[in-house]
Amino acid sequence: MTQLSQSNSETFAAASLAAKSGTEVRLEGVTKDFGLAKPAVDDITLRIEPGEFMTLLGPSGSGKTTTLNLIAGFEVLTKGQVLLNGQDVGALPPHKRNLGMLFQNYALFPHMSVYDNVAYPLRERKTAKDEIQRRVGEVLELVQLVGRDKHLPKQLSGGQQQRVALARAIVFNPKVLLLDEPLGALDRNLRGALQLEIRRIHREVGSTFVFVTHDQDEAMNLSDRIALFNEGEIEQVGAPEELYARPETLFTAKFLGDSNVFHLGKVSPIDNAVAWEDERWAVDANTVSPKVASDRGSALVVRPEGVSVSKNRSEVPPDANAVKATILDIEYLGSYRTLVLALGDARLNGRARIDAQSSDFSLGEEVVAWWRPYRQRLVAE
Amino acid sequence: MTQLSLPRRAPNLSWLLLVPAVALMAGVVYVPLIQSAVRSFGDPPSLQEYADLFSDGITMTVFWRTLGSAVVVTLVTLVLGYPYAYMMTRASARVRGLLMTVVLVPFWTSAMARNFAWLILLERNGPVDRIFQFFGIHDVVFYQTTTGVTIAMTQVMLPFMVLPLYSALAGIDRKLLLAAQGLGSTPVKAFWKVFWPLSKVGVMSGLVLVFTLSMGFYITPALLGSPQNSMIAQLISQRATQLLDFAAAGALGTFVLIVTLVLVGMANSQGGSISAISVVVNTDSPKGNG
Numbered sequence: 001m002t003q004l005s006q007s008n009s010e011t012f013a014a015a016s017l018a019a020k021s022g023t024e025v026r027l028e029g030v031t032k033d034f035g036l037a038k039p040a041v042d043d044i045t046l047r048i049e050p051g052e053f054m055t056l057l058g059p060s061g062s063g064k065t066t067t068l069n070l071i072a073g074f075e076v077l078t079k080g081q082v083l084l085n086g087q088d089v090g091a092l093p094p095h096k097r098n099l100g101m102l103f104q105n106y107a108l109f110p111h112m113s114v115y116d117n118v119a120y121p122l123r124e125r126k127t128a129k130d131e132i133q134r135r136v137g138e139v140l141e142l143v144q145l146v147g148r149d150k151h152l153p154k155q156l157s158g159g160q161q162q163r164v165a166l167a168r169a170i171v172f173n174p175k176v177l178l179l180d181e182p183l184g185a186l187d188r189n190l191r192g193a194l195q196l197e198i199r200r201i202h203r204e205v206g207s208t209f210v211f212v213t214h215d216q217d218e219a220m221n222l223s224d225r226i227a228l229f230n231e232g233e234i235e236q237v238g239a240p241e242e243l244y245a246r247p248e249t250l251f252t253a254k255f256l257g258d259s260n261v262f263h264l265g266k267v268s269p270i271d272n273a274v275a276w277e278d279e280r281w282a283v284d285a286n287t288v289s290p291k292v293a294s295d296r297g298s299a300l301v302v303r304p305e306g307v308s309v310s311k312n313r314s315e316v317p318p319d320a321n322a323v324k325a326t327i328l329d330i331e332y333l334g335s336y337r338t339l340v341l342a343l344g345d346a347r348l349n350g351r352a353r354i355d356a357q358s359s360d361f362s363l364g365e366e367v368v369a370w371w372r373p374y375r376q377r378l379v380a381e
Numbered sequence: 382m383t384q385l386s387l388p389r390r391a392p393n394l395s396w397l398l399l400v401p402a403v404a405l406m407a408g409v410v411y412v413p414l415i416q417s418a419v420r421s422f423g424d425p426p427s428l429q430e431y432a433d434l435f436s437d438g439i440t441m442t443v444f445w446r447t448l449g450s451a452v453v454v455t456l457v458t459l460v461l462g463y464p465y466a467y468m469m470t471r472a473s474a475r476v477r478g479l480l481m482t483v484v485l486v487p488f489w490t491s492a493m494a495r496n497f498a499w500l501i502l503l504e505r506n507g508p509v510d511r512i513f514q515f516f517g518i519h520d521v522v523f524y525q526t527t528t529g530v531t532i533a534m535t536q537v538m539l540p541f542m543v544l545p546l547y548s549a550l551a552g553i554d555r556k557l558l559l560a561a562q563g564l565g566s567t568p569v570k571a572f573w574k575v576f577w578p579l580s581k582v583g584v585m586s587g588l589v590l591v592f593t594l595s596m597g598f599y600i601t602p603a604l605l606g607s608p609q610n611s612m613i614a615q616l617i618s619q620r621a622t623q624l625l626d627f628a629a630a631g632a633l634g635t636f637v638l639i640v641t642l643v644l645v646g647m648a649n650s651q652g653g654s655i656s657a658i659s660v661v662v663n664t665d666s667p668k669g670n671g
């Protein structure tokens with residue numbers, strides 16, 4: 001119990017520290033046009049809170065790196081504004097923006113020792129020598145690299161190089177740290193360990209972190225909020241749980257986690273029922289995405305953990321929405337199993353997660369998949 | 382129990398691949414080299430020929446002239462070649478191809494043709510001379526002077542500077558420059574603190590290559606220069622083919638070889654353990670971690 005309250009107060013202290021020392025990053029109508037068919041970044045507006053851990057998530061080519069480069073000043077805005085604590089920095093070159101940046105391939109200076117790499121931003125700021133020594137020592141301790149200061153980058157493992165890059169990016173206490181897929185080149189175990197470390201460092205330094213990744217799990221693990229990118233536009237912004245539980249578009253629903261998807265065509269957002277094949281399903285008004293409109297295609301999505309499976313219709317609760325299904329495969333995953341389903345006449349791919357103890361199903365069996373209306377979402381396509 | 386025997390390893394004969402090249406090099410380069418070095422001590426052996434180099438009043442003058450123009454050519458090609466190689470790494474593939482072709486054309490034309498072109502350009506009342514006259518400059522003479530020879534040598538040597546430089550610069554991760562700027566450097570400082578040190582391998586290779594070749598230049602000084610300002614290679618040739626004084630020619634050749642090797646050794650110890658050729662052949666230069 002003491003432990004619990006202690007960790008609570010720690011989080012609280014970290015939160016208040018963060019609120020004090022981070023910088024607010026605001027993007028207003030930010031656009032970057034490389035002269036391709038569509039601008040790489042297309043009229044993005046986003047407010048990142050001081051001290052927040054914001055992740056820009058999206059498929060490759062969706063404009064995440066370009067957005068980061070626009071914030072850092074490595075690319076020139078076509079339109080719009082980048083504001084740091086309310087100050088428009090559009091005209092400032094990178095070295096005057098005082099941001100920390102972590103590149104995917106670390107970008108360590110190969111001809112400098114670990115110490116010189118980490119000291120680099122301090123020397124550029126004409127910091128006194130003993131202060132440099134103190135800061136570099138501190139920050140190498142923070143990333144757990146004490147005793148490696150004389151090594152050259154190439155003498156370190158990938159994970160260690162990433163820690164050096166992280167140390168170098170935070171040693172001058174930047175108010176904003178930009179991280180472009182910093183863990184992309186590492187193997188899975190190392191990624192997990194470094195994710196924890198990045199989280200911890202975020203809490204300790206309290207700067208605003210803008211983190212780019214295409215890995216949804218990484219985004220879910222790390223972020224306070226996620227901005228989901230799609231073709232240069234922001235599809236949806238929100239806390240990880242919110243994006244997962246209340247996707248507004250089919251893109252969001254499919255990008256974060258598995259979904260059973262039923263394409264409905266155009267439906268009115270105020271109907272309290274929708275039809276799919278010869279099924280009729282009840283719709284709760286509060287499960288309808290604000291983006292659903294009668295002139296735009298819609299889809300009904302249900303997460304696998306919201307779907308139950310029964311042997312026949314009579315076992316389905318009367319208030320549930322149901323669809324006939326065939327069992328294609330059964331995956332055993334310890335505490336639960338996943339049924340791979342073919343849904344309806346169209347034999348859509350679907351999944352249901354059921355208890356490991358629940359009644360036995362066999363491959364090829366005709367069953368009924370069902371879910372409560374509150375477990376579904378009506379989203380825009 | 383049957384013992385499983387490993388297949389016996391065949392003796393490694395891959396070193397045989399070296400034989401043809403080594404035999405050729407030994408036959409046409411090293412044996413004559415050693416022979417001429419041996420002859421330089423005369424019969425009976427003495428250091429007389431070497432002592433004469435320093436006291437005959439002509440050898441040292443020519444040597445210093447050659448060294449001086451080699452140094453000038455080396456530095457000027459660096460100053461011209463570095464920005465050129467840098468732009469090659471920045472250009473689009475098409476422009477890069479064009480820039481590369483421009484560099485390589487001298488390689489494709491015969492040395493004779495190139496030097497006669499210079500002869501026509503630089504001769505008295507030739508195009509270059511007339512441009513100078515147009516501006517009222519009459520006292521700069523290019524034909525049959527060390528200045529003219531050095532200018533022509535610079536042009537001929539430029540590819541030997543550009544190619545190793547390009548190969549080294551192309552291997553430098555440009556993200557490092559962005560990283561340096563992100564960490565607070567102006568673009569100019571980022572260049573000097575990050576890009577320039579990483580390009581030193583290429584610079585050293587270019588310097589060594591151009592310098593050693595310039596020390597042994599023969600055709601250009603022979604065609605564009607005059608006997609009054611000949612270079613060391615001409616002196617060697619003269620002693621060997623006209624005076625048939627093989628001992629003197631051998632001594633001079635050996636002396637130049639030793640001086641050059643000492644200078645190259647010094648350059649290499651500056652740039653790590655890189656030999657001139659390593660970068661030309663091997664593009665595995667520092668690259669960040671990209």
Ligand SMILES: Nc1ncnc2c1ncn2[C@@H]1O[C@H](COP(=O)(O)OP(=O)(O)O)[C@@H](O)[C@H]1O
Nearest residue numbers: 034036040058059060061062063064065066067
């Ligand atoms: N310097 C550039 N010149 C031209 N097109 C570019 C440039 N940088 C990025 N792009 C294009 O912009 C789009 C977005 O790229 P990027 O921001 O790197 O995406 P992400 O980081 O999300 O993978 C891509 O289509 C890419 O090809």
Ligand SMILES: [Mg+2]
Nearest residue numbers: 061064065066
């Ligand atoms: Mg990217």
